[in-house]
Amino acid sequence: KEDATTVVTLLQLNPNLDLYHQYQLANRYATHEIDQPDDHLVGVTGAIPARAVQGDVIDQALPFVELVSVLVIFFLIAIRFRAPGAGLITLAAAGVAYFLSSHVVRWAAMHYGLAIPIELQPLLVVLVLAVTTDYAVFLLAGSRAELENGERPSVASQMATADFAPIILVAALTVAGSAA
Numbered sequence: 001k002e003d004a005t006t007v008v009t010l011l012q013l014n015p016n017l018d019l020y021h022q023y024q025l026a027n028r029y030a031t032h033e034i035d036q037p038d039d040h041l042v043g044v045t046g047a048i049p050a051r052a053v054q055g056d057v058i059d060q061a062l063p064f065v066e067l068v069s070v071l072v073i074f075f076l077i078a079i080r081f082r083a084p085g086a087g088l089i090t091l092a093a094a095g096v097a098y099f100l101s102s103h104v105v106r107w108a109a110m111h112y113g114l115a116i117p118i119e120l121q122p123l124l125v126v127l128v129l130a131v132t133t134d135y136a137v138f139l140l141a142g143s144r145a146e147l148e149n150g151e152r153p154s155v156a157s158q159m160a161t162a163d164f165a166p167i168i169l170v171a172a173l174t175v176a177g178s179a180a
Contacts, residue, residue, distance in 0.1 A: 013048075019118060023052040055118035062122055069125075070094075073133050081140050090136040098128045131175055138164045 011029060013022045026044045034041040070091060078087035101124060109116045142160030143153075151159065 018115065019048060019052055019055065022048050051118060058118065058122055062125070065122070066125055069129055073129065077133070077136065077140070080137075081144065086136075086140050090133055090140075093136055094129050094132040097132045098125065101128055127175060131172065134171070135164075135168045138168060 011026050013025055017025070023044070026048065030041055030044050073094075074084075074087035074091055076087075077090045078084045080086075102121075105116065105120065105124065108114065139157075139160050142163050143156045146156035146159045147153065
């Protein structure tokens with residue numbers, strides 16, 4: 001019978017449920033249990049709803065960000081090496097790397113019973129694009145330098161690979177270990 005009283009209800013949901021399922025259950029509770037005309041439900045709030053909404057925003061924005069990133073990478077590589085094929089090779093390598101890494105992450109999550117956070121996909125996209133682009137630039141620049149020294153294309157690519165493979169391997173293992 002008080003005026004202007006606020007009640008905060010803490011919901012303890014099963015932590016084994018995924019984020020969206022927990023959010024749905026909290027909303028269902030709010031709509032079914034807080035149903036009196038004077039209740040004035042403000043809404044469901046907290047870390048779980050915030051992360052769910054954040055995941056939705058990421059899902060909506062990610063395709064645009066991915067497209068712009070891919071176009072920028074393509075144009076920068078194509079302009080730098082004066083060859084659209086260099087940009088296409090870089091993007092093809094990034095596509096294969098993303099496909100493989102996303103499957104490895106899913107396999108590891110299922111194999112070890114881990115939940116994949118919703119923030120992982122954009123991070124994975126950024127890491128794969130950045131790392132693959134860096135490695136491609138190393139190899140393309142090394143090949144170009146060897147070509148300018150008069151080497152045949154096949155020999156130039158072999159020499160660039162021999163020169164940069166140790167650097168690329170150490171960097172790839174560092175990134176993979178950090179991500180794991």
